Amino acid sequence: MALHLVQLTNGVQRRVARVDGDGLMCLSNISSVYDLARDCVRARRSLAVYVEALEVDATLRYEPIYCGQSEWRLLPPVDVPDIPSRCIVSGTGLTHLGSAASRQAMHAVQAEAMTDSMRMFQWGLQEGNPGKGKVGIAPEWFYKGTGTLVRAHLQPLELPFYGEDGGEEAEVAGIYLIDDEGMPQRLGFTAGNEFSDHVFEKKNYLNLAGSKLRTCALGPELVVTDDFKRVPGRVSIEREGKELWSAAIDTGEEAMCHSLQNLEHHHFKFEIHRIPGDLHVHFLGAAALSFSNNVSLVDGDWMQVAFEGFGRPLRNPLRVAPPQRDRLITVRSLA
Numbered sequence: 001m002a003l004h005l006v007q008l009t010n011g012v013q014r015r016v017a018r019v020d021g022d023g024l025m026c027l028s029n030i031s032s033v034y035d036l037a038r039d040c041v042r043a044r045r046s047l048a049v050y051v052e053a054l055e056v057d058a059t060l061r062y063e064p065i066y067c068g069q070s071e072w073r074l075l076p077p078v079d080v081p082d083i084p085s086r087c088i089v090s091g092t093g094l095t096h097l098g099s100a101a102s103r104q105a106m107h108a109v110q111a112e113a114m115t116d117s118m119r120m121f122q123w124g125l126q127e128g129n130p131g132k133g134k135v136g137i138a139p140e141w142f143y144k145g146t147g148t149l150v151r152a153h154l155q156p157l158e159l160p161f162y163g164e165d166g167g168e169e170a171e172v173a174g175i176y177l178i179d180d181e182g183m184p185q186r187l188g189f190t191a192g193n194e195f196s197d198h199v200f201e202k203k204n205y206l207n208l209a210g211s212k213l214r215t216c217a218l219g220p221e222l223v224v225t226d227d228f229k230r231v232p233g234r235v236s237i238e239r240e241g242k243e244l245w246s247a248a249i250d251t252g253e254e255a256m257c258h259s260l261q262n263l264e265h266h267h268f269k270f271e272i273h274r275i276p277g278d279l280h281v282h283f284l285g286a287a288a289l290s291f292s293n294n295v296s297l298v299d300g301d302w303m304q305v306a307f308e309g310f311g312r313p314l315r316n317p318l319r320v321a322p323p324q325r326d327r328l329i330t331v332r333s334l335a
Contacts (some may be wrong), residue, residue: 001047001202002070002129002188002223002224002225002227002309003018003047003048003051003052003076003188003223003224003225004222004223004311005018005019005033005036005051005221005222005224006019006024006075006077006219006220006221006222007032007033007072007074007075007077007078007079008024008060008065008072008073008074008075009072009073009075010071010072010073011071012108013031013119014031014032014075014081015027015030015031015058016030016031016032016033016036017060018051018056018122019062019221019311021062022062022063023059023060023062024059024060024061024062024063024065025056025059026056026057026189027051027054027055027056027057027058028054028055028058030054030056031081032079032081032309033077033079033187033222033308034078034081034144034177034279035078035081036050036051036077037044037177037185037187037224038177038277041177041179041180041185042180047187047188047224048224051224054293058080060072062296062312066153066220066312068154068232073152074152074153074154074220075152075219076150076151076152076217076218076219077152077175077190077219077221077222078161078175078187078190078218078222078279078281079147079279080147080279084146084147084148085146085147085148086146086147086278086279086294087146087147087150087278087279087281088142088143088146088249088273088278088279088280088281089143089145089147089149089150089216089280089281089282089283090141090142090143090144090267090280090281090282090283091141091142091144091171091173091194091212091282091283091284091285092139092140092141092142092223092258092263092266092267092282092283092284092285093140093142093259093285093286094117094120094124094139094140094257095128095139095140095256095263095284095285096250096251096255096256096257096285096286096287097122097255097256097287099258104295106209107259108249114303114306115205116132116160116205117140117205119147120139120140121257123137124139124257124258125135125257126326128223128256128257128262129253129257129258129259129262130259130262132261133251135262135265136259136262137262138259139258139262139263139266140268141266141267142208142209142212143209143212144194144212144213144214144216144283145212145213145276147255147281149214149215149216149281150215150216150217150218150281151215151216151217151218151316152217152218152219152220153217153219153220153312153314153315153316154315154316154317155217155316155332156316156317156319157214157215157216157217157317157318157319158196158215158216158302158319159197159299159318159319159320159321160214160321161321161322161323161324161326163197163200163214163321164197164199164200164325165197165198165199165291165296165297165326166195166196166197166214166297166311166320167195167196167197167198167289167290167291167295167306168195168235168237168289168290168296168297168303168305169193169194169195169196169283169286169289170191170192170193170194170233170235170249170281170286170288171192171194171218171251171284171285171305171306172190172191172192172228172231172251172252172283172284172307172310173189173190173191173192173218173281173282173283173284173287174188174189174260174264174281174282174284175188175190175222175279175280175281176187176251176264176268176279176280177272177278177279177280178273178274178275178276178277178278178280180276180277181276182274182275182276183274184264184273184280185276186226186267187222187227188222188224188225189222189223190218190219190221190222190223190310190312191218191219191220191221191233191305191306191307191310191311191314192216192217192218192281192305192314193216193217193303193314193316194212194216194217194283194286195214195216195217195303196212196214197209197210197211197212197214197291198289198291199237202242216283217305217314217316218281218314218327219314220311220312220314221310221311223309223310223311223313227309228253228260229251229253229254229307229311230250230251230253230254230255231250231251231252231306231307231309232248232249232250232251232307232308233248233249233250233251233305233306233307233310234246234247234248234249234306235247235249235288235290235304235305236303236304237290237295237297237301237302237304238253238301238302238304238321239298239300239301239302240300243299244295245290245293245295247288247290247293248288249286249287249288249307250287251284251285251287251290251307255287256284256285258273260284262324263282263284264282267280267282280315282288297318297322298318298320299318299319300317300318301317301318302315302316302317302318303315303316303317303318305318
């Protein structure tokens, strides 16, 4: 059984707890997974073994916290306390065997046209899984932002007034800490809702970069494991208490054209991604979108992402910012 960790706060103090059924076993003198991981790396011990040796000084019931009925609330399962800019959020697209068709339909002018997106997907099929110890072709890569845009379970994902759409993207994210020698250390994986502006992206695939600069959600649990072979799940949209749309999702290396090794290599080959002390959240791609079925989310809709073996589902409402006139952002010159 893999170790599951959560972060939580009551507004006064932060705690890290390991999940044990409906119990949250609070680790003594540990206030963040980030600090826990740094201590673990410096001690040269696995995270699971390190946590097992720590004392538990309190037990909390998970259910009322998960449902938002407690003074305690869940935080994202990992962050950099007080310095969110040290958490880099990024991702890869066109990684899943079922993801290319919707992208092709989104961007093709004619049904028979071979888009750049489909070409990149085909390259991934051919050279994305080169075998252990070998370098394959680079995947599509995007920057999403920093830790300032990461939201926790139950927190709203915001559609800004200048956005054209806010749609869920159910994914697994890898979580990485750069150690003191500049080497990436994988803590584990967590469920995520990468959340994007698909209407803006559909206008032109070159809008992909801008469509990703939105909030996203992680959690509620960090799963400390190396197992990423097959991770089935389900994503759903609820409106006014009823399910509006749902789809089965399948992720993990068996459902992908790129190996995890190849995705990690092409992210961390850049020196700027290996700065000691930085935290990386890297989304590993989506395979099912409600947008592909012509679902347009509205204010108050709930998005749910659930993966087998990842603990309780991640749930977030959509909040649409009030309309306002597009105001010019001016730059002040110091010349």
